[in-house]
Amino acid sequence: MSKNLTSRAEDYSKWYNELVVKADLAENSAVRGCMVIKPYGYAIWEKMQAELDRMFKETGHQNAYFPIFVPKNLFEAEEKNAEGFAKECAVVTHYRLQSDPDRAGKLRVDPEAKLEEELVVRPTSEAIIWNTYKNWIQSYRDLPILINQWANVVRWEMRTRLFLRTAEFLWQEGHTAHATKQEAIKEAELMNNVYATFVEQFMSIPVIKGIKTESERFAGALETYCIEALMQDGKALQAGTSHFLGQNFAKAFDVKFTNKEGKLDYVWATSWGVSTRLIGALIMTHSDDRGLVLPPKLAPYQVVIVPIYKSEEQFDAISEKANEVIKGLRNLGISCKFDNRTTHRPGAKFAQYELQGVPLRIAIGPKDLENDTVELARRDTLSKQFVAISQLNETVTTLLEEIQDALYKKALNFRDSHITIVDNFEDFKKELETKTGFISAHWDGTAETEQKIKEQTKATIRCIPENNKLEDGVCVYTGKPSKQRVLFAKAY
């Protein structure tokens, strides 16, 4: 199968689309812009969810669930205080009922009826959640509220791509309420750090932590913290954001509390989220022209075993050995699949698991039975070795850690070699045309300059990096004085 994959050099975008479909991760659905996440893709999302959920809970958060619909008037309340908040939305205007309320027997479907108040399908849940928090918060004793929600959201995107930008996507959204500004800022920073740790340690993707410029902030946020990753085609991808929302949403929904001093004040807020978009980042960071490459910590199975046999007798003997091997590996917490399908040849199986990015492949043939060995192949380096069964558990354990680490380092090298320091606009444009990646350049701090650079180059300021070095310089575009460099890039 992998032979048919378009190469990255030939057409990166086509390579990505083909890979997502051929590796059985997702596909387009009958609904414009909505995807079907197939079992193999969904298994990656489940692994990501499990880790993130654990990290959220360890940092004191609880899960809850709020309605998918937001009455239109709540949106309007919000827009006054968080202008531009309204996203591209799907709007429910009608409902239909059955004439028989018991659902039994033959039914007539009534004509549709118009809703008194139209409902927006949530593009994000600040409005419905802050409207709810209003009733939960009276005093500082009710704070903080540290809630996360796993949910589907809908944004009416006109140009969609599997995982990267879809009309419906899955995500988590944290919404916290605090008694003080300092506490809310600390929370927003904490969660951006949680995201960075997750993306680096589990996805093996290096990220740059930073803050967004005012124009790139989430509408309603006073500060947007973000993590930015670099894809193999040199485009940046925003992997997660965490917003310090100040008192904007509390004001929009009139959420006040009595503080320790007995005075009424508005509540301080944060929100933060990552989505199935991360699967797009995972694919684009590590995969190659032969298919997916998955970091062991997120692979649906870390090891696949393929039997090589010519007779039923051999198949039985190999199966017995394979089951022993699996038992040993599973005891170590390593997830394994034994592909004992008799309908497919080993070559087809090899191609499938290469395409699907299984970190380690074990092949067992008649020779291996004689020698008490297996053939062990690494997906990331494509290297192979024979390993004595007595050494297998140890070798696999070590290799899985090595692969996780090697993927990170490879991506880090790539990222670091794609940050270019640029000091004039000619070089800026030339860099973007040739090498791409992040451009580190001085900027005069105005939204106007940012906008002009974007119009002329399609590059945006991805972030002002955390702990950014201060240095005197002049804006790459206007020549006005600047105190620090920021990171520009074209982005997904």
Place this chain on the structure above:
Amino acid sequence: MSKNLTSRAEDYSKWYNELVVKADLAENSAVRGCMVIKPYGYAIWEKMQAELDRMFKETGHQNAYFPIFVPKNLFEAEEKNAEGFAKECAVVTHYRLQSDPDRAGKLRVDPEAKLEEELVVRPTSEAIIWNTYKNWIQSYRDLPILINQWANVVRWEMRTRLFLRTAEFLWQEGHTAHATKQEAIKEAELMNNVYATFVEQFMSIPVIKGIKTESERFAGALETYCIEALMQDGKALQAGTSHFLGQNFAKAFDVKFTNKEGKLDYVWATSWGVSTRLIGALIMTHSDDRGLVLPPKLAPYQVVIVPIYKSEEQFDAISEKANEVIKGLRNLGISCKFDNRTTHRPGAKFAQYELQGVPLRIAIGPKDLENDTVELARRDTLSKQFVAISQLNETVTTLLEEIQDALYKKALNFRDSHITIVDNFEDFKKELETKTGFISAHWDGTAETEQKIKEQTKATIRCIPENNKLEDGVCVYTGKPSKQRVLFAKAY
């Protein structure tokens, strides 16, 4: 707090509604018929999800995700083959867009635009899933497909009640495709058994397994397997259903495959689901006038520790002891909460955990420190005992098992003492007016009789029990001959 709870005897329905809200499980939202599931309620759902998901995977199923929207024409295709399938639905007719596609700067919101094809918010996903399976299935080698989805669904219910019937609810829906009728029937039966095991072993709710009559079947199903539970007010609650769908959906969406003999045939289907409604069943089965009673296997925390102190010094010493206790219990996999809030008195804490149904409460006071004991209280029986700390781990472990078991037995006794054998329609009506519960009666097998009984008594046939005893009798309503008794009840 619990003092304010309406008693079950006074007004069962009011008791339920108050309990859900006061125990912090859920509340109504700003959206008609949609609920907010609060952290404590959601934690129960997470525990249920974890167990069910494990059971689904152990029986060979994988998770996936399909779009929330279903194009209207797919619904119409379906209705031809599964008449009456269309549920009360919310319909998306419009979208709105921003005029600035970059989301930056000041935005104007465009007027809404009408969709070319209206989208139904999924009430269940057969249509979108079978329309997708069509492309996945060509040969018997592609079968079976064993997929489950965790999702939100929307049914435009006019009368809603928290958990029991809400416009939006959370559920799982399994959708499987098979090469043979026998295999599909086996799957539908298997999943009904999985549900029964889960509800009995984890929720401590006894269920009667059976099949629905034709009128009560899911539209499009050839057989609906179900599990029926009995609530404390004597009304039945359908806790889960599993449908053998025959080839109806394959025909509606033209899903054919080449079988082993090389002939084209339609694919055989099942679907099965349970929802957040189960939380309603959990509440109504075990709880009492003081509040929730939770089976240990689903309690968000199984043990709560409340310190009883008068001085800061005592508080510190008790906290130290409590942390030791927690460490020991957590090592055994027992979930604990130490309520060290200094803003609330012990009495308020006791009332809260009683209301919230925490299975075991440990109180530690200065006397306990002297004696190296704790006071241990059971929520279900309200009994208390002093336990030596050296014995605590063992006692708690044993008690949690005992409680899980005791709740089941209590519910089973109640259920079994509320099945009444009735042989004439006068007794039938009298039973329903006085004692309520299940009525075991002969029925002539016609939908007409079923409908008349329903109109006159509000009782429906809940199921024809599995392995039902055959006996000659006459229909309780028409006097016509009958071969077996079926179970009637009023139901949620």
